[in-house]
Amino acid sequence: VLYIKMTVLTTAFFCGYKLGRPWHADFQFNWARMPAAIRRAIANKTRQSPGDRKDMVKAVVDQMLEHEPNPTRAICHSVVRSIIRSHPECFADVAKNGDVLGDGCYSLLQQIKTRVEYKNRNNTLGRRRRERRPRSEVPDEGRAMQRGPVDQYGCVRWGPLEIPPGETEASLDGIKHHLLDIYSKEGMSGAERADPLMEKTYIIQRRYLNSVPPPAIAVLKEEWPFLFSPRGFFSHFTLLTDIPILTKFREALDRKGNTIMRFCQEVKCHQRVKSVLTCFEHEDSDKAACILLLVMAYFKEPKDAIVLEVDTCATATDIKSTITLTSTPRLIVQG
Template sequence: MQAGMEAECIQELRKVIPELESENFLALVEHLSSELGLTKKADLALLEPDDLQQHLKPILRRRLIQAFRPVVDTDQPIILSTIPDEQTALFPSLDTQLTPTSTPPRTQSHSSRFPSTRPQNAWISQFEIPWNKMPASLLKATLRGQRARPEDRRAWKRTVVSAMQEHCPNPNKAACDEIAKMIVSKYPSTFADMTEEDEQLGVGYYSLAKQLKTRVEHANRNNVSEKIRRPRIMSQTSDDGSTKTVRCKVDSYGCINCQPKCVPEGETSESLEDRRKDIMAIFQSAGPRAVDRPDVDESMRLTYIYQRHMLNSCPPPSISVIEEHWPFLFTKRGLCDHFKALTGIDICDRVGEALQSKGTRIINFFQRQTQNRDIQHLLRDIESNTTAMQQSRTGIAAVLLLMKHFQEQEGSIFLLADATATKRSIETDMTLPSTPRLIMLGNTFLLATKWMVSIEGRVAYVLEEHLGFADALSVFFGCFYVFNIEYQEPACATLELIQRFFMRINPEEGTKCTAKTGVSRKTGAVVKRKAEAINSRVASFLHQLTEFEWKNLD
């Protein structure tokens, strides 16, 4: 496709023959541009049937010729006989009255039907996205279902905002969200927030909406009269300093089977209680290794509804109480099997693959970027520690780099303990927080080779020595879902990136951290947190990673 062919011209062609497959349509455009010399919309009226014989069947050729051939030999614009949906809704009786050279009297009918005072974003219903001004290379990407190149995305963003400002000088966030949603719904493969596995990231239009709003603010940076910011109203806090519990009543965030309704066939509440007691007896006699027994596995599967009933109860039971009733949940296999029933995901396989492939990409990204001194210092440590197990070192390094990038302290996820420490010594000598922590046993985080997980101030999991970091991270992360625990605010960005990028859990209903306040990464002061569909720092990093890999394709 030649760059000289106007995007508006290509759009008009696509409107007339929408059923033509993308590859055939691109071949037609290439033929019209390179062989016939067609460059603008007016040239379409000069086409002859023989010009299209090699690319279109007879009916499509006739349709295309008829669409662009002038009805009369004048300079009047060509008006197609199809009626826009908006006109049909406002003027249903005019459906058969329009001719190719007449237009409905919209102005008078519209003004008489609607009052002069309109809601702030009423203009959106009249807004038409300027598809005809889309760059030719971007249009080609939409037709082929490809991702937009960064430079095309920036140019398109400026074009859309300029069109929006013709209706409203300073569109608000809700307007940007709606316009972004319209764009993404038409070309999701090109504009939507997607993972590399072609799964939608959250609502899908978060990044585009944010970029549109940023462009609006940039365009209005010197236009004081159009600023719509209102004075802040400081919220009042309770005098008793009470805080919200970190355990949720029922957290279905990203789950497919959070609260099952039906008891398994052949079971009753009494039989499930009997199975629970049998499980406890087996644990007391055989210990946690009995989790691999087929009868234990079957009983844990059948009592899943019973387990969720307790885990979702309000007020939530303590971890100690849960362990008394369901001891096998506090083994790696018991937790991971429950996580799979809850989310449909084999967490160990998913985390292991992600840490190895995506972890390497994250390290490569930071190694080839100009970063702050903390990240550079960590990269030097990563390069010098070649004695650690390669797979575990890659995963640990990736997570530590992410925490440095998000300006989150290692202690908000990891705790370092001596390699010889035991469960009892850790609980005695260390102050363990209420939210989950992954305890790393070794001289440094990178050199750790043994792992424990703590919840509510006590060690809940001691992983076997042959297990690696991927297994440890799986147990740590799985606790947030199995036990309905919100992400701790000091580590919310890293945890959400693990969830969306590594685990590929992408619900649309917001984030798993609902804290109203947090500590500013810049000033250290307590600030009010915004409610977001997706953590803005996570979305920004994933966008940077995608652009970096795009620019560095071999």
């Protein structure tokens, strides 16, 4: 028996089968399943467009998930490294002078790992990360809520499963109807009174937001109107990420705002940046708004992608009748 086992092992070795070797070590992509644009880029040894690269990442991850439901970062790195070694001119990270940055894998690795995280968001059985701590208090609120594992996007309560103590599905639905009643009577002025009720119903809010297909913004506003109040939005984000976004944003402006301003003032050949700085007055202008516009101008983003300017005296009805509102959120600035 021992002789037979040794013979089998020896034969397997010389035939090229390396027993116990992980699947990703010799993983071969089926490039025929890649988008045509990627195949052309490989054939011509050229870089691909961001859209084509995104499609390529999706195709790579789909093939990886056929072998393992939730590949670790180390596995992703191994797979990406094999791609970079085979086609460095197409996919490697390179500097302006053409030198490869590090091992050339960082940006593609980030994209692939992010895609893996996205595909496994609702896959609790394939989850690898453990909770960092059993319970976490929501900052500035003093109320405890179960914290989940941190995903690639920084969410710690993406899809909570535990109903708040003392509540049932029926009672949560009742609270939701009560919130709608508050909104019908008080409008957004009832946001402060609705805040503790919004926290109680967080689990069914996430369930609704994570549904497939996702709800349209207009429908979401009808179902959960207080999510569109500043207080409700900031509270929901804090529960989702454990980050008090308003506080952090102000701290970031204090720490980095002046650096951004100085950098933009030194940019000599960027006309849009110059235009924003020309309108900025240190005493009277809103520094936060100026920094936001500078960042958008520097990266050549259209201003109306985030900000819609309206008349100083315009009401909500005036805005709806005079401009076309998009389906995605915007900041409406009066003046």
